[in-house]
Amino acid sequence: MDFNEILKQKTAEVQKVIDCYLPEETGHQKTVLESMNYSVKAGGKRLRPMLMQETYRLFGGSDRDIEPFMAAMEMMHSASLVHDDLPAMDNDEYRRGRHTTWVEYGEDMAILAGDGLMVYCFETALKAGGMTKHPDRVLRAASILAEKSGIYGMIGGQTVDVELTDKPIPRDKLDFIYALKTGALLEASMLIGAVMAGASPQEEEKIISIADDVGLAFQIQDDILDVIGDQSVLGKPVLSDEKNHKTTYVTLEGLDRAKEEVKKLSERAIRTLQELPYENPFLEQLILMLVTREK
Numbered sequence: 511m512d513f514n515e516i517l518k519q520k521t522a523e524v525q526k527v528i529d530c531y532l533p534e535e536t537g538h539q540k541t542v543l544e545s546m547n548y549s550v551k552a553g554g555k556r557l558r559p560m561l562m563q564e565t566y567r568l569f570g571g572s573d574r575d576i577e578p579f580m581a582a583m584e585m586m587h588s589a590s591l592v593h594d595d596l597p598a599m600d601n602d603e604y605r606r607g608r609h610t611t612w613v614e615y616g617e618d619m620a621i622l623a624g625d626g627l628m629v630y631c632f633e634t635a636l637k638a639g640g641m642t643k644h645p646d647r648v649l650r651a652a653s654i655l656a657e658k659s660g661i662y663g664m665i666g667g668q669t670v671d672v673e674l675t676d677k678p679i680p681r682d683k684l685d686f687i688y689a690l691k692t693g694a695l696l697e698a699s700m701l702i703g704a705v706m707a708g709a710s711p712q713e714e715e716k717i718i719s720i721a722d723d724v725g726l727a728f729q730i731q732d733d734i735l736d737v738i739g740d741q742s743v744l745g746k747p748v749l750s751d752e753k754n755h756k757t758t759y760v761t762l763e764g765l766d767r768a769k770e771e772v773k774k775l776s777e778r779a780i781r782t783l784q785e786l787p788y789e790n791p792f793l794e795q796l797i798l799m800l801v802t803r804e805k
Contacts, residue, residue, distance in 0.1 A: 513792075513795050513799070517791070517796070517799070520560060521555065521556050521560070524560050524766055525556060526564065527559070527580050527581055528559065528580065528581045530577075531577075531578065531582075531637075532546075532547050532550060532551075532581075533546065535547060541615070542619060542623055542626050543612070543626075544615075544625050545615040545619050545622070545623035546585075546630070547621045548611060548623075549589070549591070549592050549623055549627065550584060552588070552591075552605060553607070553608075554606060556584060557696075557796075558584060558699040559581070559583050560697060560796065561699045561703070561793075561796065562576065562579060562580055562583060562699040562700065562702055562703040563576055563580055564703070565700045565701075565707075565717060565790075565793065566703035566706055566791060567707075567793075568703070568704075568786070568789075568790040569707035569709045569713065569783035569788060570707055570708075570788075571706060571707030571708075573641070573642065574641060574706075574715035575638045575642035575706060576702075576706050577641075578635050578636070578637040578638040578641070579635050579651055579706065580618040582632065582634040582655060583695065583699055584694065585627045585628075585630060585631035585634065586628060586631045586664075587695055588627055589624040589626075589631070590664055590695075592610075592611045592612070592620050592622075592627070593620075593668075594668075595612060595622070596621070597617065599672065607723040611623055611624075619721075625674070628659070631655070632652065632656070635648075635652050635655060635790055636652060637733065638651070638706075642706075644708070647705055647708070648706075650664070650705050651705050651706055654701055655698055655702065658695060659694070659698070663690055663694035663698070664694045667686065667687045667688070667689065667690025667691030667692070668691050670683060670687050670771065672798065675756065677757075679762075681762060684757060684758075684759065685726075688725070688726055688729045688730075689722070689725065689726065690761075692725055692728060692729040693725025693726060693728075696724055696728065697725060700717050700720065701714060701721065702717075703717075704717045706728055716783075716785065716786055719779075719780045719782050720782045720783055720797070723775040723778050723779040723782070724797055724800060724801065726775055726792060727772045727776050727779070728800055728801060729759075730759045730760075730768050730772050731800075731801050731802070731803065733759045733768060734765065734768050734769065734772070737765060755788075776797065776802070778795060780797060780798065783797070798805060
């Protein structure tokens with residue numbers, strides 16, 4: 511079985527895990543539950559929960575206590591996309607080939623759906639406490655999820671990004687935005703996997719280094735695809751950054767330099783991964799796919 515077939519199979523397995531933790535669409539608040547689930551079920555590669563699970567397996571994890579965190583991470587990621595797409599933010603009407611949540615349910619319900627997912631993700635994650643012999647790991651993992659999602663992570667990066675819309679962004683601030691807005695959840699995914707499997711502090715540091723490189727390469731590749739990608743493949747409009755007058759790595763450094771940086775970062779991430787005394791060939795291939803993807 512080649513990598514793409516294995517990836518398809520693993521994606522389906524991750525999707526089943528996520529589906530198990532989605533809220534039931536009942537009660538007087540049914541509309542917000544529907545819009546939350548619409549957002550999570552919009553598709554995607556499920557890369558963050560997959561990275562989490564594969565890092566967990568890298569360090570010998572084999573139980574189901576990682577699954578609530580896998581679902582929670584995808585909920586948090588989906589929430590960020592719901593808010594990102596709003597007219598006050600990127601004003602995007604399509605994502606993954608279909609209407610964004612605000613177009614389908616209205617701006618008010620999209621805001622509530624994003625808020626709902628951000629809270630429900632922690633309710634979901636903490637269910638791991640009843641599934642493990644190591645509740646201390648669950649508390650630490652939940653703390654990582656909170657920090658990397660909040661003002662010192664994803665939301666902090668988004669704040670700076672929004673404040674600098676229509677303004678030139680110097681390289682140091684662009685790096686800051688990328689590290690927090692995109693990189694923080696990727697780092698959290700891999701670090702939670704390591705923590706839940708009982709990795710040592712030294713091993714955790716290597717995972718952080720790998721995730722930092724992967725996160726930056728992932729975002730630069732996103733910039734590249736916004737310029738040269740095909741909307742029918744991407745599932746969202748191209749040239750969105752140009753439309754919104756956004757500074758990106760491509761606008762600062764040029765397309766060729768951006769491609770070189772992606773190559774350098776991905777190669778360094780793989781070298782660091784290979785320094786660990788464990789093997790997970792699929793995780794290595796997954797990292798390479800992340801930074802060479804076409805969508």
